[in-house]
Amino acid sequence: MLHKPSEPGRSIATHSLVSIHPDETLYSWCAANHAMSCCRNSETTALELLGAAHAVRQHEFPHSLEKFVAISRVEPASILRLLREHTVAGFYLPFLSEQVQRELASEALHPHSTHWVRAALGSSRTRQVAHPLKWCRRCIQDDIATIGRPFWHTAHQSPIALICILHNEPLHWRAQRSKQWRLPRQDDDVETPLPDTLQKAASIAAALSAHLQKTPFIDMTSLRRCTLYRLQEIGVIHSVNGARHERMAQWFTSTTAYAIARIAQPKFAEHIDGSAIPRLLWRQKRTTAISWMLLWSALQWKSSNEAIHSFADAAAGHSPPIRGQLQLFSELETGTRRTPEYVRDAFQTCDSYAQVMEHSKVSRHDVVRWLETDPELRIEWKARLRESRQIECIERIRNFAKNAPQSRRADIENNCSAEYRWMREHAPNQLIALMKSLTNRNSTQSLLQY
Numbered sequence: 001m002l003h004k005p006s007e008p009g010r011s012i013a014t015h016s017l018v019s020i021h022p023d024e025t026l027y028s029w030c031a032a033n034h035a036m037s038c039c040r041n042s043e044t045t046a047l048e049l050l051g052a053a054h055a056v057r058q059h060e061f062p063h064s065l066e067k068f069v070a071i072s073r074v075e076p077a078s079i080l081r082l083l084r085e086h087t088v089a090g091f092y093l094p095f096l097s098e099q100v101q102r103e104l105a106s107e108a109l110h111p112h113s114t115h116w117v118r119a120a121l122g123s124s125r126t127r128q129v130a131h132p133l134k135w136c137r138r139c140i141q142d143d144i145a146t147i148g149r150p151f152w153h154t155a156h157q158s159p160i161a162l163i164c165i166l167h168n169e170p171l172h173w174r175a176q177r178s179k180q181w182r183l184p185r186q187d188d189d190v191e192t193p194l195p196d197t198l199q200k201a202a203s204i205a206a207a208l209s210a211h212l213q214k215t216p217f218i219d220m221t222s223l224r225r226c227t228l229y230r231l232q233e234i235g236v237i238h239s240v241n242g243a244r245h246e247r248m249a250q251w252f253t254s255t256t257a258y259a260i261a262r263i264a265q266p267k268f269a270e271h272i273d274g275s276a277i278p279r280l281l282w283r284q285k286r287t288t289a290i291s292w293m294l295l296w297s298a299l300q301w302k303s304s305n306e307a308i309h310s311f312a313d314a315a316a317g318h319s320p321p322i323r324g325q326l327q328l329f330s331e332l333e334t335g336t337r338r339t340p341e342y343v344r345d346a347f348q349t350c351d352s353y354a355q356v357m358e359h360s361k362v363s364r365h366d367v368v369r370w371l372e373t374d375p376e377l378r379i380e381w382k383a384r385l386r387e388s389r390q391i392e393c394i395e396r397i398r399n400f401a402k403n404a405p406q407s408r409r410a411d412i413e414n415n416c417s418a419e420y421r422w423m424r425e426h427a428p429n430q431l432i433a434l435m436k437s438l439t440n441r442n443s444t445q446s447l448l449q450y
Contacts, residue, residue: 024151028152129268136172
């Protein structure tokens with residue numbers, strides 16, 4: 001990175017800024033410059049380096065990079081590289097598409113935009129993710145011996161990391177946010193309880209978190225398919241097309257990954273009790289990074305290397321062949337399940353759930369399941385229903401205007417209120433054209449009667 005020229009009145013000269021290390025967080029770099037500047041006021045350093053006094057409390061990453069003193073180029077690629085390598089956002093960005101990542105990089109330069117922060121963290125106002133500052137004592141010793149100062153490692157700040165992958169030792173952490181710039185210290189006695197039975201699971205979770213920083217983006221379709229195959233392989237489900245959600249939640253709560261989640265994210269209950277697994281795989285197809293990493297860590301891997309290599313193949317779109325056999329013809333793949341022909345015939349002739357249930361002699365649950373498993377059928381049926389409803393609304397409005405030639409536009413809206421509202425919401429252009437095509441309601445001038 002190139003540095004901007006120093007400005008008059010600055011207590012920190014830009015030409016004297018320390019270099020940022022490959023695994024160092026942006027917060028750690030600011031804290032190191034604050035310590036070497038001999039400035040006592042943390043807010044002053046935050047204003048000069050990041051352009052905001054409250055940035056000292058944002059150790060995950062600053063909420064705006066517009067005034068970041070070390071940015072030399074504002075291209076989306078440079079911003080993404082900074083976020084991926086030097087902030088906790090490297091854990092979340094791979095689960096976003098390439099286009100969304102570029103949009104977030106552009107929004108990061110706007111001082112009043114905070115939506116990108118929640119999008120990058122995968123959180124919301126009501127669903128906050130804990131990101132305490134974490135450190136390894138042996139890493140502190142190595143950093144002091146090699147570069148002369150300790151720093152916060154990006155790999156340690158993952159929301160599910162409980163162990164250092166370099167030294168295989170539990171991490172220490174401090175959850176409270178501070179108004180002062182802080183660097184890790186050896187004499188800090190904050191301990192993280194980690195039973196010996198969770199060492200292997202913690203190593204797998206930490207290794208996967210570190211691997212995410214090197215992954216640009218993930219093929220979510222391939223990841224879901226590989227996850228389903230792995231669940232079927234270890235005996236959790238019997239079919240990749242569906243399973244009992246209660247059974248999957250019960251299985252997840254019995255794994256060591258669930259215990260890791262209870263320690264790392266105790267307030268993230270909806271993502272650590274197993275109820276989110278169906279939403280990841282079938283229902284809403286969410287891309288919550290924490291849930292995906294916890295689920296992948298629970299798939300009974302023999303080692304961290306096996307978990308990483310399998311995840312890399314899934315993220316790159318290298319899905320395994322079904323039952324270990326190669327596919328000779330693409331049309332024989334069973335990636336999407338099609339509904340039976342008699343079901344498709346029923347949806348082509350029926351206009352409601354009740355008619356489909358009566359025609360096929362099935363329950364409402366079966367109708368909903370067919371629409372969820374066959375996206376093409378759902379789109380075709382929705383388009384046909386909308387077209388028929390639009391024709392019905394147009395005929396109803398035309399007939400009323402024909403039977404009441406002296407009626408005004410307000411009369412049409414009152415007597416055909418349901419049809420008028422539907423057209424205004426779903427077909428506004430067609431409604432405008434329809435009203436223009438009707439005969440002028442005031443074509444004849446009114447006469448006064450004497």
